Amino acid sequence: MSPQVLSxxxxxxxxxxxxxxxxxxxxxxxxxxxxxxxxxALLGESGSGKxxxxxxxxxxxxxxxxxxxxxxxxxxxxxxxxxxxxPWLSVLENLTLGLEAAAARPAALQLLQEVGxxxxxxxxxxxxxxxxxxxxxxxxxxxxxPHILLADEPFGALDxxxxxxxxxxxxRMVERTRPTVILVTHDVDEALLLxxxxxxxxxxxxxxxxxxxxxxxxxxxDPGFAALRQVLLQRLGVESLA
Amino acid sequence: xxxxxxxxPPADDLPLAAPAAASSSVAPSPSLMPARLPPxxxxxxxxxxxxxxxxxxxxxxxSPETLTAPSQALLTGLQMLRDGSLLPHLLASxxxxxxxxxxxxxxxxxxxxxSGLTRSGEALIDGLVQVKRAIPTLALIPLAILxxxxxxxxxxxxxxxxxxxxxxxxxxxxxxxxxxGHVELARxxxxxxxxxxxxxxxxGALPGFFTGLRLAVSLCWTALVVLELINTQTGIGYxxxxxRDWGQTDVIVVGILIYAVxxxxxxxxxxxxxxxxxxxxxxx
Numbered sequence: 001m002s003p004q005v006l007s008x009x010x011x012x013x014x015x016x017x018x019x020x021x022x023x024x025x026x027x028x029x030x031x032x033x034x035x036x037x038x039x040x041a042l043l044g045e046s047g048s049g050k051x052x053x054x055x056x057x058x059x060x061x062x063x064x065x066x067x068x069x070x071x072x073x074x075x076x077x078x079x080x081x082x083x084x085x086x087p088w089l090s091v092l093e094n095l096t097l098g099l100e101a102a103a104a105r106p107a108a109l110q111l112l113q114e115v116g117x118x119x120x121x122x123x124x125x126x127x128x129x130x131x132x133x134x135x136x137x138x139x140x141x142x143x144x145x146p147h148i149l150l151a152d153e154p155f156g157a158l159d160x161x162x163x164x165x166x167x168x169x170x171x172r173m174v175e176r177t178r179p180t181v182i183l184v185t186h187d188v189d190e191a192l193l194l195x196x197x198x199x200x201x202x203x204x205x206x207x208x209x210x211x212x213x214x215x216x217x218x219x220x221x222d223p224g225f226a227a228l229r230q231v232l233l234q235r236l237g238v239e240s241l242a
Numbered sequence: 243x244x245x246x247x248x249x250x251p252p253a254d255d256l257p258l259a260a261p262a263a264a265s266s267s268v269a270p271s272p273s274l275m276p277a278r279l280p281p282x283x284x285x286x287x288x289x290x291x292x293x294x295x296x297x298x299x300x301x302x303x304x305s306p307e308t309l310t311a312p313s314q315a316l317l318t319g320l321q322m323l324r325d326g327s328l329l330p331h332l333l334a335s336x337x338x339x340x341x342x343x344x345x346x347x348x349x350x351x352x353x354x355x356x357s358g359l360t361r362s363g364e365a366l367i368d369g370l371v372q373v374k375r376a377i378p379t380l381a382l383i384p385l386a387i388l389x390x391x392x393x394x395x396x397x398x399x400x401x402x403x404x405x406x407x408x409x410x411x412x413x414x415x416x417x418x419x420x421x422x423g424h425v426e427l428a429r430x431x432x433x434x435x436x437x438x439x440x441x442x443x444x445x446g447a448l449p450g451f452f453t454g455l456r457l458a459v460s461l462c463w464t465a466l467v468v469l470e471l472i473n474t475q476t477g478i479g480y481x482x483x484x485x486r487d488w489g490q491t492d493v494i495v496v497g498i499l500i501y502a503v504x505x506x507x508x509x510x511x512x513x514x515x516x517x518x519x520x521x522x523x524x525x526x
Binding site: 058059060076077078080082084086087088089097098124125126127144 | 423424426427428429430431432433434437441442445446448520521522523524525
C-alpha cells in the first residue's frame with residue numbers, strides 16, 4: 001500500500017503481526033492491507049485467530065501490535081459480540097458516553113430513531129432484547145462517525161431472524177458514511193451478503209482473499225453467491241451439504 | 243391420600259391438589275428444588291417459637307426468673323415507653339451505633355477507593371486491613387480504653403473499626419473485580435480517567451458496596467451490645483445489664499427484642515436504598 005493511501009482516513013496496514021498464547025501461535029507473521037471504505041469479512045474456523053486479529057486492530061492486544069507494525073488511520077469504533085452497554089446508564093447515556101452529552105444528544109436521538117430504538121432512549125439496557133441491545137451498540141459505534149468499524153461477531157448471539165434484520169441494518173447504515181469495516185464472522189452467508197472482500201484465516205495467516213463483486217442488495221439465490229459459498233465452505237472444512 | 247407419605251401439608255390442601263395430579267396424563271416431573279416461598283411464610287418459624295415460649299410460660303414450665311413470657315415483655319416494653327424510661331436509652335444507643343457506622347462507612351469507602359484504584363494505595367492499605375480483619379474487635383477494647391477512656395469516644399471508635407472492614411473488603415473487591423469487558427469498552431471509547439471512574443468503575447462497584455453496607459449495619463448493632471456492657475449509664479445494653487443485676491428478665495427480653503427490631507429495620511432501610519440505587523437491574 002502506498003504511503004498516500006495510509007494518509008487517507010480509513011486505511012489499515014498491518015505487517016508481521018504475531019501473537020502466541022503459551023505455546024500456541026494464534027497470529028503468525030500476518031500481513032493485512034485494507035483500503036478506505038472496504039467492507040471486509042474475516043472468516044475462519046474457531047481458533048484460526050479471527051478475534052485475536054480484530055482485538056489487535058482495536059488496540060486491545062498490545063502484545064500482538066508490539067510484535068509487528070500496525071497502522072490504522074482515522075477514528076476507530078468497535079462493535080463487540082456482547083453489546084457491552086453499561087447497565088447503569090440509559091440507552092441514550094450509553095450512546096453519548098465519553099462525548100459532550102448535550103452536543104451529541106441530537107445526533108444520538110437521530111441514530112436511535114434510525115435503528116428503531118426511539119422509544120427506548122431512556123430505558124435501562126436490562127429491559128432490551130438481545131437484538132435491541134446490539135442495535136444500541138451499533139448506534140453507539142456510528143455516533144462517533146468512525147472511519148473504521150471493527151465488528152467482532154456482532155450478530156453471533158442473535159437468533160436467525162434477528163440476525164437477518166441486523167445484517168440489513170448494518171449494510172444500510174454503513175452505505176451512508178462508508179467507513180472501512182472489518183467484520184469477524186463464522187457465518188459464510190453473512191460474509192457473502194455483506195462484504196466486498198472475504199478473507200479466510202488459517203493458522204494465524206490469511207489463507208484466502210476473495211473479492212466479492214456481486215451487487216447489493218444481495219440474495220442467497222444469486223448465481224455467483226452459491227459458487228463462492230461452496231468454495232468458502234470447502235476451505236473452512238465443511239463438506240458439501242448437497 | 244395414603245399413597246403420599248407426606249407429613250407436613252395442611253389437610254385441606256390435599257383433596258384439591260391430588261385428584262388433579264392423578265387425572266393428568268403427563269407424569270409430573272419431580273421438583274428438585276422447593277418452590278419459592280412468599281416472604282410472609284418466613285415469619286412462620288419465629289411465630290411458632292413465640293407461641294411455644296408463651297405456652298411454656300403460661301403452663302409454668304418457664305419461671306419468670308429464668309425467662310419472662312413474651313407477652314409480659316411486651317407489656318413491660320410498652321410500660322417503659324409510656325413512662326419515658328426507654329426512649330433516652332434507645333436514642334443513646336442509636337446515636338452510638340450510627341455515629342460509629344457513619345465514621346466506619348466513610349473510612350471504609352475512602353480506603354477502598356485508594357486501595358482499589360491506585361497501586362500504591364493497595365500496597366499500603368490492603369495488607370493492613372487484612373491484618374485488622376484477623377483481629378477481633380473485642381481484642382482492641384483494652385487498648386481503646388487506654389487511649390480514649392471509657393466514654394463515648396471509645397465506643398464509637400470501636401464500632402467504627404468493626405464496621406469499616408466489611409465496607410472496605412466488599413467495595414475493594416468490587417472495584418478490583420470490574421468487568422474486563424467494560425474496561426475494554428472504555429478504552430475503545432477513549433474515555434478519560436475521570437469519566438472512566440465516574441461512569442464505569444464507581445457504578446460498577448456499587449453492588450459490592452451495598453453488600454458491605456448491609457453487613458456493616460448489622461455489625462454496628464452487634465458491636466454496640468458488647469460495648470454497652472462497659473461503663474455506661476445510658477443505652478439498651480446498660481438497661482439490660484442493670485436488669486440482670488435486679489433479676490428482671492422481662493427488661494432483658496425487651497432489650498433483646500429492641501436489638502432485633504432495630505437490626506431488621508436498619509437492614510430493610512438499606513435494602514430499600516439498594517433497590518432504588520440499583521433499579522437498573524430490574525428487567526421489567
